Amino acid sequence: MNRVLLICEYDGTDLVGYQIQDSGRSVQGVLTKALTEVYKTDIKLTGCSRTDAGVHASEHMSSYDAPFVIPEDKIPLAVNAYLPDDVAVKKAMYVDDHFSARFSCKGKTYCYRIYCSPVRRPLVDRYAYHSAHACDIDAMREAAVHFEGEYDYAAFCAAGGSQKTTVRKVLSVTVDVAGDDPHMIEIRVTGEAFLYNMVRIIAGTLYYVGTGKIKPSAIPGIISSCDRSKAGKTLPAKGLTLEHVYY
Amino acid sequence: MNRVLLICEYDGTDLVGYQIQDSGRSVQGVLTKALTEVYKTDIKLTGCSRTDAGVHASEHMSSYDAPFVIPEDKIPLAVNAYLPDDVAVKKAMYVDDHFSARFSCKGKTYCYRIYCSPVRRPLVDRYAYHSAHACDIDAMREAAVHFEGEYDYAAFCAAGGSQKTTVRKVLSVTVDVAGDDPHMIEIRVTGEAFLYNMVRIIAGTLYYVGTGKIKPSAIPGIISSCDRSKAGKTLPAKGLTLEHVYY
Numbered sequence: 001m002n003r004v005l006l007i008c009e010y011d012g013t014d015l016v017g018y019q020i021q022d023s024g025r026s027v028q029g030v031l032t033k034a035l036t037e038v039y040k041t042d043i044k045l046t047g048c049s050r051t052d053a054g055v056h057a058s059e060h061m062s063s064y065d066a067p068f069v070i071p072e073d074k075i076p077l078a079v080n081a082y083l084p085d086d087v088a089v090k091k092a093m094y095v096d097d098h099f100s101a102r103f104s105c106k107g108k109t110y111c112y113r114i115y116c117s118p119v120r121r122p123l124v125d126r127y128a129y130h131s132a133h134a135c136d137i138d139a140m141r142e143a144a145v146h147f148e149g150e151y152d153y154a155a156f157c158a159a160g161g162s163q164k165t166t167v168r169k170v171l172s173v174t175v176d177v178a179g180d181d182p183h184m185i186e187i188r189v190t191g192e193a194f195l196y197n198m199v200r201i202i203a204g205t206l207y208y209v210g211t212g213k214i215k216p217s218a219i220p221g222i223i224s225s226c227d228r229s230k231a232g233k234t235l236p237a238k239g240l241t242l243e244h245v246y247y
Numbered sequence: 248m249n250r251v252l253l254i255c256e257y258d259g260t261d262l263v264g265y266q267i268q269d270s271g272r273s274v275q276g277v278l279t280k281a282l283t284e285v286y287k288t289d290i291k292l293t294g295c296s297r298t299d300a301g302v303h304a305s306e307h308m309s310s311y312d313a314p315f316v317i318p319e320d321k322i323p324l325a326v327n328a329y330l331p332d333d334v335a336v337k338k339a340m341y342v343d344d345h346f347s348a349r350f351s352c353k354g355k356t357y358c359y360r361i362y363c364s365p366v367r368r369p370l371v372d373r374y375a376y377h378s379a380h381a382c383d384i385d386a387m388r389e390a391a392v393h394f395e396g397e398y399d400y401a402a403f404c405a406a407g408g409s410q411k412t413t414v415r416k417v418l419s420v421t422v423d424v425a426g427d428d429p430h431m432i433e434i435r436v437t438g439e440a441f442l443y444n445m446v447r448i449i450a451g452t453l454y455y456v457g458t459g460k461i462k463p464s465a466i467p468g469i470i471s472s473c474d475r476s477k478a479g480k481t482l483p484a485k486g487l488t489l490e491h492v493y494y
Binding site: 077180 | 256335336366368374
């Protein structure tokens, strides 16, 4: 077997998410189709995680077994030739036969961007949530540290998840101002694994902290309540980007 | 009279350019329509410059005469309520009656972005030209300085311009690598005024220098030839962003 790890980037705006669905173009769907064109046989693709419709990725990992060997530096070019403009393979590498993009994954970092200004910015609007209100970054940072640890995150899980347990380990949550624009807030959440919509609900809760609706000191109580209605709103998909996958 | 200067940002991808045209949505068109909604009377808008279909702007200026006074900090919010997602007013200010966004303009800075990598990046593809070849930045910088000065830029003008003279003064041309991505080259051109497609042809000529097709020392000869066929290709509109307008 020739197991291959694919590192992909995609603009999720016009995609239904990672997983193949009948409702439209998915990342897994267009990648599978492109790989089938390259290898002239059906390829089964395993992704490191699903991402929702509209979520972006600057680094998403998938793995598959190739029926024959193509030099790894040639794989991105071969596959990209069959991909639409909004999905691309950045890199490919041969990996051990026991490796799985999904099960070998040790953690992921997501970035949620909030653009805070009374006026919209069309040039960043595709990749950030627009807030007409200013945010208190210090309060958001004070709140963010409370998310670090292993907790039952039921209060930060949308209905519809199929997980056995809602306990997850969050490794770090940081709140930064983007280097090139003081109005752009970047929330980075690193964890071993996440519940359905968990990062977008954490971002929404930090947004409520930033705009004064929730106090930083209230976060531990919200987590321990396991009550979704106590946390902030689920922020829109477009502000979320999968940035790193760890193995 | 209450003359107003509007500072706008737009994502040009789905626009036919600044100027009103029958062929589709223009920046001037959607702004004029929004202003007419706000003031309930026809407004005549004067832009600092046309931009071509697909060209973006993080700072574009327009001026108009308002029939009545709205506090200047309220104008962006009032107008943005009637604008599509890809166009926004960032700021408005009352100016002297003799001021014209077009005729008072002393200069403009455009940025042309080239993303150099064998593989595409969907998350930057909307705002940069993709080059599968690497570029020699030092050669591009050596070439760039030759564009600074007052010259007949006929070799850098697309057919179809209606100007009386093809002499223009270029104040500076710089070539930089973007802070957050070593593959992203940013060419900034500042000048008093530009010919039709001039910045995109200068960028295309610097791209030919970067990829070894034109020597840096050949630039003065290309300028003095006044021969369009000697310069590089016109790079696509999507890589170009109007960044600053000077008064």
